[in-house]
Amino acid sequence: MGDPSTPIGRLQALIRIPTVSYADRARTDTTAFEEFARQLAESFPLLHAKLDRTVVLDHGLLFHWRGASDARPVVLMAHIDVVPVEESDTWQHPAFGAEIHDGVLWGRGTLDDKGCLAGICEAVESLLGQGFTPAQDVWLSFGCDEEVMGKAAPEAVRILTERGVEPWFVLDEGGAVAYDAFPGVSKPLAVIGVTEKGITNVRLTVEGRGGHASMPTRMDTTARLARAILRLDQSPFPSSVPEPTVEMFRRLAAHLPLPLRPIARNVDRLRPALARALVAAGPESAAMTRTTTVVTTLSGSPANNVIASRATAGINVRIMVGDTVAGVVDRIRTVVNDKRVKVDIVESNEPSPLSPTDDDAFRLLEATIATTFPDAVATPYVMMGATDSRFFTAICPRVYRFAPFRMTKAQRESIHSYDERIGVDDYLEGVGFYRRLVEGLR
Ligand SMILES: [Zn+2]
DSSP states (O other): OOOTTSHHHHHHHHHTSOOBOOSSGGGSOHHHHHHHHHHHHHHOHHHHHHSEEEEETTTEEEEEEOOSEEEEEEEEEEESOBOOOOTTOOOSSOTTTOOEETTEEESTTTTTTHHHHHHHHHHHHHHHHTTOOOSEEEEEEEESOGGGTOSHHHHHHHHHHHTTOOOSEEEEEEEEEESSOSTTOOSOEEEEEEEEOEEEEEEEEEEOOOEETTSOOTTOHHHHHHHHHHHHHHSOOOOOOOHHHHHHHHHHGGGSOGGGHHHHHTTTTTHHHHHHHHHHTOHHHHHTTSOEEEEEEEEOOSSTTEEOSEEEEEEEEEEOBTBOHHHHHHHHHHHHOOTTEEEEEEEOOOOOOOOOSSSHHHHHHHHHHHHHOTTOEEEEEEESSOOGGGGGGGTOSOEEEEEEEEEOHHHHHHTTSSOOEEEHHHHHHHHHHHHHHHHTOO
16 A cells, blocks of 8 residues: 555555546546645645645645745745546556556656655655755645646746745756657756747638538638648748757767767757758657647538538647747738638747756756766756746746656656656655755755
8 A cells, every 4th residue: 555654655645646637627526636635734744734835726735935034935836636547548557556566656647747746745844854944935836737727827826926926946847857868868868948838729710601512612711721721731930949959969968979079069050950950850859949830620511511601720839939929820821821811819828938047046956956866967958848837937037847757768758648657766866856956045
């Protein structure tokens, strides 16, 4: 069952609670979230006795740990909710079983993101046990609906703003101590997300007369929509290499195979060539270089014998740092080049601003990584996915995304998929990271 008096036993207890969030709120099992909060209080009694707790919306939690000073408060983030387990997924061990096999703890949420959540609590609890007071105020912000882009994180930001809290830095999930992250580099990379793409949805609509399918005309609603989609498909956004990627190459230079080192060192001059190489290397690396668009939904007429009077296409846009929602929509209009195709924004999110790397907060993260993971190379990077931390960019210029756990390629692929798992020793190492980070505040 797991021993509740050990860090791993306490993590196991949290993994076993199926805190699955659904976009359709009615499907969410609120008792699981209540049970999670109860279990958290039982597992971390000092944290609950000494820190002020605020419940955020339904099941989010915000803790305030008073430090010696409140001049440079820090926010440590994680989320309580997990994605559903698909029945078709073939887990080697039950998704909510939290079983340990050969030193590895298996279960949904071990990496995303209960490992971070429990790791933060474990660090705080052990420091409190030693009578430690942090040099600065520490806030713990645990969202309950990250996976469904819910409202808990913006609400936590609102509460902090109301209390006049301007964080010095914010640390959330995102990067990791990643193995096999870069071809030719054998050392693990401790990748710290310093920006994330903005996720925006745009709709194309073509309206027409419709009518009976026996008497079609040329370039009707559906054909016009198809032409617009093809034009977009054939005109990808221009590629470039953003600053964090350049910095990544500089830091990797010493660890690359010898013939590649001069290229990496001179990456600034070679940006255009590098952008072309990344695009050619495949969709994953191409996405690192530009804003991407893809048509995800399509609708036309509901009946086989009726011409659509309205045809629509939904476009999912991932906006690169440097581009803007307005600029992207303008470009889509230009590329489509057809006044009869309406372009509307359905949902808009700008990319997150770049967090600085030549900065004391980033250097604290780097130093803590160097002590905890001496074999790893720390580097900033551009995140492709979205985290709750993007809302915190409204109140803090230094938002970093890093989960302090070693992850193989297979483990990274298990996130939101099946066989999610964390090494027991890797978890404990991560707890050490959070402890040192708090101890390192000045
Ligand atoms: Zn997550």
